[in-house]
Amino acid sequence: MTDTTTTPPEIGGIGHSVKRVEDARLIEGQGNFLDDISLPGMLHMALVRSPVAHARINGIDSDAAMAVDGVLAVVTGELMAAHNLAWMPTLSGDTQAVLATDKVRYQGQEVAAVIATDPYAAADGAELVDVDYEMLDAITTPQQSLAEGAELIRDEKEGQTDNLAYTWETGDEAATEAAFASADRVVSLTTHYPRSHPSPLETCGIVADVNSVTGQATIYMTSQAPHAHRTLFALVAGLPEQNIRIISPDIGGGFGNKVPIYPGYVVATAASLLIGQPVKWVETRTGNLISTGFGRDYYMTGELALTNEGRIQAMRVDMLSDQGAFYSDAQPTRYRAGLFHVCTGSYDFPHAHIKCRGAFTNKAPGGVAYRCSFRITEASYLIERLMQTAADELGIDPAELRLRNFIQPEQFPYETATGFVYDSGDYPTALRKALDAAGYEELRAEQAAAREEGRLVGIGIAHFTEAVGAGPAHTYDIAGLKMIDSAELRVHPTGKAILKLGVKTQGQGHETTFAQIVAEETGIPATDIKVIHGDTDDTPYGLGTYASRSTPVGGAATAMVARKIADKARHIAAHLLEAAPEDIERSADKFHVAGSPDQSVTIQDAAFAAYTNLPEGMEYGLEDVTYYNPPNLTFPYGSYVVVVDVDPDTGVWKVRRMVALDDCGVRINPMIVEGQIHGGLTEGFAMSSMQWITFDDDGNCIGSNFMDYLIPTAWETPRFELLETVTPSPHHPIGAKGIGESATVGSPAAFVNAVIDAVAHLGVRNIDMPVLPDRVWEAIDSAGG
Amino acid sequence: MLPARFDYVAASSVEEAIAAKAEGGDEARILAGGQSLLPMMKLRFATPSKLVDINRIAGLDAIRSHNGHLHVGALVRHADIAASGAVSGAVASAAPWIADPLVRNLGTMCGSVAHCDPEGDWNSVLLATGAEVVAQGPSGRRTIDIGDFVQDFFTNSLAEDEMVVALHIPVPSGRSGGSYQKLERKVGDYATVGVATHLELADDGTISAAGVAMTSVAPINRKATDAEALLVGNAPSAELFAEAGEAAAAAADPRDDVRGSARWKRRVVAAFTQRALAAAAEQAQS
Numbered sequence A: 001m002t003d004t005t006t007t008p009p010e011i012g013g014i015g016h017s018v019k020r021v022e023d024a025r026l027i028e029g030q031g032n033f034l035d036d037i038s039l040p041g042m043l044h045m046a047l048v049r050s051p052v053a054h055a056r057i058n059g060i061d062s063d064a065a066m067a068v069d070g071v072l073a074v075v076t077g078e079l080m081a082a083h084n085l086a087w088m089p090t091l092s093g094d095t096q097a098v099l100a101t102d103k104v105r106y107q108g109q110e111v112a113a114v115i116a117t118d119p120y121a122a123a124d125g126a127e128l129v130d131v132d133y134e135m136l137d138a139i140t141t142p143q144q145s146l147a148e149g150a151e152l153i154r155d156e157k158e159g160q161t162d163n164l165a166y167t168w169e170t171g172d173e174a175a176t177e178a179a180f181a182s183a184d185r186v187v188s189l190t191t192h193y194p195r196s197h198p199s200p201l202e203t204c205g206i207v208a209d210v211n212s213v214t215g216q217a218t219i220y221m222t223s224q225a226p227h228a229h230r231t232l233f234a235l236v237a238g239l240p241e242q243n244i245r246i247i248s249p250d251i252g253g254g255f256g257n258k259v260p261i262y263p264g265y266v267v268a269t270a271a272s273l274l275i276g277q278p279v280k281w282v283e284t285r286t287g288n289l290i291s292t293g294f295g296r297d298y299y300m301t302g303e304l305a306l307t308n309e310g311r312i313q314a315m316r317v318d319m320l321s322d323q324g325a326f327y328s329d330a331q332p333t334r335y336r337a338g339l340f341h342v343c344t345g346s347y348d349f350p351h352a353h354i355k356c357r358g359a360f361t362n363k364a365p366g367g368v369a370y371r372c373s374f375r376i377t378e379a380s381y382l383i384e385r386l387m388q389t390a391a392d393e394l395g396i397d398p399a400e401l402r403l404r405n406f407i408q409p410e411q412f413p414y415e416t417a418t419g420f421v422y423d424s425g426d427y428p429t430a431l432r433k434a435l436d437a438a439g440y441e442e443l444r445a446e447q448a449a450a451r452e453e454g455r456l457v458g459i460g461i462a463h464f465t466e467a468v469g470a471g472p473a474h475t476y477d478i479a480g481l482k483m484i485d486s487a488e489l490r491v492h493p494t495g496k497a498i499l500k501l502g503v504k505t506q507g508q509g510h511e512t513t514f515a516q517i518v519a520e521e522t523g524i525p526a527t528d529i530k531v532i533h534g535d536t537d538d539t540p541y542g543l544g545t546y547a548s549r550s551t552p553v554g555g556a557a558t559a560m561v562a563r564k565i566a567d568k569a570r571h572i573a574a575h576l577l578e579a580a581p582e583d584i585e586r587s588a589d590k591f592h593v594a595g596s597p598d599q600s601v602t603i604q605d606a607a608f609a610a611y612t613n614l615p616e617g618m619e620y621g622l623e624d625v626t627y628y629n630p631p632n633l634t635f636p637y638g639s640y641v642v643v644v645d646v647d648p649d650t651g652v653w654k655v656r657r658m659v660a661l662d663d664c665g666v667r668i669n670p671m672i673v674e675g676q677i678h679g680g681l682t683e684g685f686a687m688s689s690m691q692w693i694t695f696d697d698d699g700n701c702i703g704s705n706f707m708d709y710l711i712p713t714a715w716e717t718p719r720f721e722l723l724e725t726v727t728p729s730p731h732h733p734i735g736a737k738g739i740g741e742s743a744t745v746g747s748p749a750a751f752v753n754a755v756i757d758a759v760a761h762l763g764v765r766n767i768d769m770p771v772l773p774d775r776v777w778e779a780i781d782s783a784g785g
Numbered sequence B: 001m002l003p004a005r006f007d008y009v010a011a012s013s014v015e016e017a018i019a020a021k022a023e024g025g026d027e028a029r030i031l032a033g034g035q036s037l038l039p040m041m042k043l044r045f046a047t048p049s050k051l052v053d054i055n056r057i058a059g060l061d062a063i064r065s066h067n068g069h070l071h072v073g074a075l076v077r078h079a080d081i082a083a084s085g086a087v088s089g090a091v092a093s094a095a096p097w098i099a100d101p102l103v104r105n106l107g108t109m110c111g112s113v114a115h116c117d118p119e120g121d122w123n124s125v126l127l128a129t130g131a132e133v134v135a136q137g138p139s140g141r142r143t144i145d146i147g148d149f150v151q152d153f154f155t156n157s158l159a160e161d162e163m164v165v166a167l168h169i170p171v172p173s174g175r176s177g178g179s180y181q182k183l184e185r186k187v188g189d190y191a192t193v194g195v196a197t198h199l200e201l202a203d204d205g206t207i208s209a210a211g212v213a214m215t216s217v218a219p220i221n222r223k224a225t226d227a228e229a230l231l232v233g234n235a236p237s238a239e240l241f242a243e244a245g246e247a248a249a250a251a252a253d254p255r256d257d258v259r260g261s262a263r264w265k266r267r268v269v270a271a272f273t274q275r276a277l278a279a280a281a282e283q284a285q286s
């Protein structure tokens, strides 16, 4: 860790590894999670989910359920339809069933809800709701779904005659084709980025409390985006927005899973509205895994046109996504496949053409950005796997191939072939530093020697570039809402402050780092600043926390509002010091007259004066609010190197080393940054080695609990060796780029490339994730190894 | 956890437990560590009418050596076995591979054996070592060979009014060794493939007794009898163990599933049998 602090530890501004202030209450069991909330008269809801993937509903019999002691109501799609709430809009302009009326379209789909006086009665009732299903064939892959004659999944959707969810393309097709036609070499890779699940340890839930007299709807909800959800509730349910208060309490992990609005939220709110009592719904683990927003599920074919020397000329991509039954990606509206077109990666070449299609299948909808900025994980995986393929095909060392193609430091700001303008970077330095730390040359020598002895050693590289911090209002919106964010800073007379945010932490440490930004900009000690977030009645508007946008957007808003406060304080200081405001300078903890440092006042003096002794004409108080519209995205990057040993007898592979260099610009709290990287690398390791949500031919989800959907423990997770470079973002007020997702985005390709590198000499070019030992063994076996 | 309704009895003696269970009929279940039963109740795959909790019965938590056998009581947890100085061979080798530390603190060896989950590790170890199950009913105790006790997929040979009170695992007086090799996707995962081995050596160094049994590659934990027959009477060698590995692979009957293909699992059985035999021989020879 490099020391880049400008404030003393007592102030704890940027660069201090301050301990997370939120941890004490969470560790000591004093947090307040959704399931901790209990209101007087609160009822409990259980969902009835479809046991089958595709079937027509011929009838629902709730008599037996209603006979259970404590059951008060069974809500069906028919009842929801009477209130015009059987369907709801998705974040991608599609509609999604709240409770199924006509058909069920995936296993786990919500069919009815049982409201009861206690959760056991609700669960007993749910088991007894008798649904008459008429079975239909299940379609479980997008290839089947788009085949001639496939059954229409979305038969309710006007104008829909096939199972195509969307098409989208970008880039210059003609120039790309021309480059391919004249290329020395063309390299191609077809791979599937499997369906995964964000799996926050806390599942989704709600306590909806609609006051039957005032109409006030107080909604406690596991939400990564409380303000956006308030507006969507207003638009969908027709409730007046001032009467909706969304409170997102402590959240036990989000990872994108808590961005969408789920049917359970809508039904519980409707039930509270109809019954006039609070209604709680807490999802089961299985419910979470089989019905809520999944990640990935992209089938990708990527091609590179190269010169014989390995210079890339162009890239061509054909992508087919499995959307499940409803198209509900969380995505910036105009790009149908999110930011997937950032797939040109860290490389300098002029042409690219990206073609995307999405298909409906009988699987859960979602397509959330699982710890990633709208499909950047898939993009980064594709280009970095392609670089490995190209290296193997052309016989060029994979590190060397990257160095030959990198965007050079002096080319920034750099416009990519698909129109992103990368803000800053020094890729060659980053890769070389990571390679040196790993001892790359020696590893290659060892690998060659090991092969002689029949041992398999692989060295995998990934150099990723992310595009995060959505985003500029001219380009990015979700459901029409511009992706700006806000911060409000109130400094009290004693110099203590509260900072209110539009973004919402789910474990990232906002309560610590955002206070550090204010400390840096104002000199108020971070420990004197309370950060408030998650309650829409008490915080300024914002689009929420996902896509690594908190620091790039909310963090920028915080820096800007703190600067406004510091500026007002400077004027007050001038008044107190009887000097001209232009002559006042600010050091880490004082305002002083230029040239005479002992003539000074503190920010606390200025804060007191703001309520007691002001210059003439100045408004009382020391508070302000800023809405920040970022001029561009930010582009964190990193170089990862993984070393694996592969057992040729069983295909089992073990990570021997993992060197991860991240450049996320300025690090506000280096310890928290490293924590985010550790978590992200662990998730990347999980996806590459063991995780997938898969289905049998009938559409039954295999992976509906944590015995089948695997979360790695400390035991199998490799040790990580972290490195850094710091290249500030030139357009961000404090030069920070965001770090929450880099490691999840960048690391899967590094792990997979390492395994491929171990067996590439046998002719193996691809093994799809998860790289299970049987797949490795089969690949070796069929390559004749 | 929202299971279906059930009655609950905390027994204070084996007699009381047996009586309470008999009263409840075939819908009543013994509750030991709860590490298999409670997850199934949570998912409502199991809906017992009554749970007979044996955790408060005194005297069931001992591990003792007696008459050339290790006696393991019904409340001995996996963690007790892992920490015990009295265990050796395949038993000692398998203990740290059962589940994860939390489950090991509660789950019992007897409960696991009674459960007869083909993915459970202990029954392979008991088959390889030739252990016996001690059952108690209203008319007293009887001893059942582990091969007869494990009847089928989740089915043991206990009568409705019997419970397991102990396991008797032979501890050979001569030179012997054993090992358990397990492939799991992560800690706490059931075996994708597991192989238990047990070898005893005669004075001339040849193999006088051999046990090989497999986990997760057949409808129940399965003994590889052909492999065992190959081994007995021969001197330990890499070639012999490779041959035994092939025999075990042939005896396995794995399925294709999310953990991997059947073809590949057979290869893992061969490799693991070979490695587990080598480890057992090394122990016996040292």
Ligand SMILES: Cc1cc2nc3c(=O)[nH]c(=O)nc-3n(C[C@H](O)[C@H](O)[C@H](O)COP(=O)(O)OP(=O)(O)OC[C@H]3O[C@@H](n4cnc5c(N)ncnc54)[C@H](O)[C@@H]3O)c2cc1C
Pocket: B029, B030, B031, B032, B033, B034, B035, B036, B037, B038, B039, B074, B097, B098, B099, B100, B103, B106, B107, B108, B109, B110, B111, B112, B113, B114, B115, B117, B119, B120, B121, B122, B158, B162, B163, B164, B165, B188, B189, B190, B191
């Ligand atoms: C996350 C997790 C991971 C696991 N991983 C593994 C693994 O890797 N390998 C492995 O082998 N096991 C694994 N298990 C299962 C674990 O070993 C259990 O402890 C064991 O299967 C059952 O023992 P128990 O004492 O918990 O029995 P319980 O769950 O209490 O009972 C299981 C069954 O046996 C019956 N029973 C219990 N005791 C007796 C008795 N004395 N007499 C008659 N019947 C009895 C019960 O009625 C019930 O039907 C795992 C469990 C979990 C939750």
